[in-house]
Amino acid sequence: MRAETIVPKEWDRSEGAKRDIVAGGIVIAAILLFVGTGSNVMQSVVRALAGAGGGTDRVLAATLILNIALILFGWRRYDDLNREIRERTLAEKRARFLADTDPLTGYLNRRALLAAGPSLVAAAAAERRHVALLLLDLDHFKRVNDIHGHVAGDHVLQVAAERITAILPPNATKARLGGDEFVAMIAFEPAARHQIDALAAALVAALEEPVEYEGQRIRIGSSLGIALATGQNVTMEMLVRQADIAMYHGKEKGRHRHIWFEPGMEMAMQARNQIETGIRNGMPRGEFVPHFEPQVDIASGRLVGFEMLMRWDSPEHGMIPPERFIPIAEESGLIGELSLRVIRAAMEIAKGWDPSIVLAVNISPQQLKDPWFSQKLTKLLAETGFPAGQLEVEITESSLFENLALVRSIVTSLKNQGVSLALDDFGTGYSSLSHLRALPFDRIKIDKSFVAAMRGSADAQAIVVAIVRLGESLGMPITAEGVEDSATATELTRLGCAKGQGWHYGRAMSAVDTAEMLAERGLLRTPLKARNAPDGESAPLRKSA
Template identity: 35%
Template structure:
């Protein structure tokens, strides 16, 4: 039974919907009231909701108000003007990952009978990996469908000589009566520019008997021209002679205009995505490839004929071909999606790594139609991954080792101690020995830095040769070394080790013909593993070392509790800090951050200050640590946050405020609510608040802290990782959480541009920031040559005394006003 046109339309829509669902790019259609009319599977996945939960709803049902307002303004503009809008932005997908999407919105008019409706069509393009794949795939499928569909409109017949004998009544759409088209009269309705080509094609078919298939423009009764397609074939006698030609004229004007629009859209899209070439392929239901895009052919050097069928496998690298063929045809047999990475042979030699993603296609009745897929050239990404891994190893090593001697530093010692702690009994005794090279500065001054460096390397070599393999030797500063030994039996054994180290180091040195004598003093601390932390052990050993320095070379001092008078002073500070917080004696200062491209102040970092009535200004490093020990960090941090937000509201809207969060604040399960309340109470836009954390937040209770970070980021707040490069594994955390900003620790900046090691680290961090699309900021910029260096490396922002120190709120405001007046004067 022949289908009605309505049934055919339903089948067409179902096929089109199936094709859209096979496209991995999100597609969203809204009506004139901004309600969702349609979302493909990829769009539902992007939003994180089922289609049935979205149809009929608006952005306000699924997004924060501010974000929904922004989308509504964009939709209103598209709907009212008809102009296409394209915007690129970072979007957090379910799971917390942030992808950069280019969203293109345009207006379309749906005609149903005599009525029409304007709709908004939005296509989100993932430009982090394959910005052109889905759109190109859709264009390919639409092109294929346009070429294969036939909807006859005007039937006609002609005699063997080509004279038209009869033509259907709908020829009147051209403005000419059907009888005027008989013979060769049909030419009167044809566009003059197309007539010659059509006549040549018709003459060729008449001469050869081959079928006719030609497109052209015909006049329209209401004026102008519309595109049509005519196809014709012969009916022959038994002897093969032509009896009559039978043909149809099909109105393809809408399809032609749509195809031209798609081609124009694809051309615009390709212009945007030149850096992400995509290869498109399509198979039939038998598994044979019957279409490969131009990029596939250009990459492999194959012709379309050579790539057809299974010929595409000849372009696969020989070492990968068997695995690729097996995986693809296994997926084909199971009618399941396929994803492979393999190498293609390049036309000019060599090979290209590609990621190949294929999806099965099904008709509305479930009939399997074949596969469609995209192959992305990921050669650069594979190479970049290798380079990033190497850079990560280099940065990790450089951040944990001394460049001169190759010895581990304090961070390495802390990490190794934590590792050892999991494998030794609590009662195991440890010894920490801090060694200071007495007289090293005099030698360095007398013979020069090169000799001093050589001496340090000789000292390192002697210590390495003497110590056990299980001992840990570190260099903490210029002339200070630390030795950790696990498993000592007594204090006497620890003191014996100290004396042996002195004997090893104090033996005379011959350095490039120069005789050098060196003395050493040792501060010693010994305790059970369960008694003290590593930092406490090092601290007590440092206290003993300071006492040993007063005794001169060869002195050994073991820590005793009576040396710890400063701890009592610290206790007094705890009481004083609690009083200062309760009485409002603390202050917040604001240090500017400058945009390195424009020179404009874009952010102030809020820094707590304590003007003690007796001691004067107390170092933040001192009283923040006390606040963390006493539990005051919670109320102190909330007070700083609220003060900073209150002040930032007064600034121009392009200026943000940055606030540091202590890892201990994350123990408060209501931290995200505290941030939200501060924003709501002060009226500060969330996008103007930057919260800075150190990577220790991700070390302790990682899952809980990550969830808190996600809740904070969902508020619209910018999240930055502070002191980047000094912690456990900074690069790995860039994959754990999508940070918006990296702040490079000042320790890597201090000796720029002279230090090659520091330059290598900051260069690697800048490159990582660019590749991940993360803002990079440098702390501690105090000299012009440092600024010139970080500018050359491509950093985005800088902070330091070169731009200004921490200022009272009134001076920060005055600074902004003066900068604004200067800018106005320059304009």
């Protein structure tokens, strides 16, 4: 026998109202009947008790009892209705609270903020006051979820909300827009803008303090944008957008700060968005191409390799340097795909080089957060047929503090494939001897800022000497970046530096120019005229702009 699903009938408010009217009518009728018959029945009862009558009329007695029953029924129904109204009111309040409130922090959610904001702005305008909308974004919050898990991320958000509440005035309107973005709206006197600055600075400082979680100290930080409402001719959407633009402008200036929105920032944001769109559209079209900066043996002047540098060959704007688009690619999460595409193109090109020439590629810190990065790079080596022994991966030392265990796993895997590893920009980050011992680096690269300053600065020269000696003691050859003249090259030779790169040895060149240089020195596997452009996703060989 097939069971039938019984679907509860939805509550019909009109039908319920009809029943309430009927119940009320029954109660009123019962009361009238009680008044009409009760007096007669009671008189009969009194006479019967006094022996002056023959007892009560049975019909009248039954009518009285029925009236009493109806009155009790009506009273119970009245009590039920009151209880139902109370429960329904509480449920509606609860539903409204849940609809307007972020469950994690207890703040308003985005919908409730957009609904409540206009009345706050209008009330402030009526009193000739201004309203500041502060939009606060936690820096590197995604890293917290990736490394420590989402439970730890929720804990960080709750602690952040508690710190924000402790600093803001009680009358501030607080909201969580979603993710790691918080908003506060504060009305203030036009002459008291400095008070908003002080509050914003206090918020940024409070969120720089580490968060304790299960014995770990999780470090975050924040960037804060402020939009100003001076009257009623502003929408909440506009205020949030302006604060968001100011916040991102602060991130570009180094994070951990607050900044007020200015009209020129919107144009800068539009330009940034255009670059991001250009990156997305340009990747499949092969607009991002590798250029190659020579690396030489300082003592002999012999060419030993090239560092791959990325360039954007834009049809609209020409050759765009990496400092214009790399930071945006990192912020937007595009750097991983972009880097692997250009590395693939470089490997296809470098297959034609002499086996003695090394291809060095710089890896973004964002890529070292990807636990599958070593597998992706190994796959590129297999698909292109490029020898792992000719590849050197350069890792900036600032990457080591992101997640040392994950970085160790990645570099160990690459090392097992035969790839060489170099610690890039040494001296500018936070690496220590323990990191050099824990990770299997083959080479140390001195940051070009020290090399460029060593001739005019005794301190810079002392740092270079110390790094060279450190490399000698650890058995790691040293590469110096930023060698721009023969005097610097001579001094580095005297100090015992192994490799150098910089304008003194040649600037970064296109694939065609690089091939011509190698052909002149007899360092191409095949003649230049016989070489074809790389296929697949790799870009064609192009002359330098």
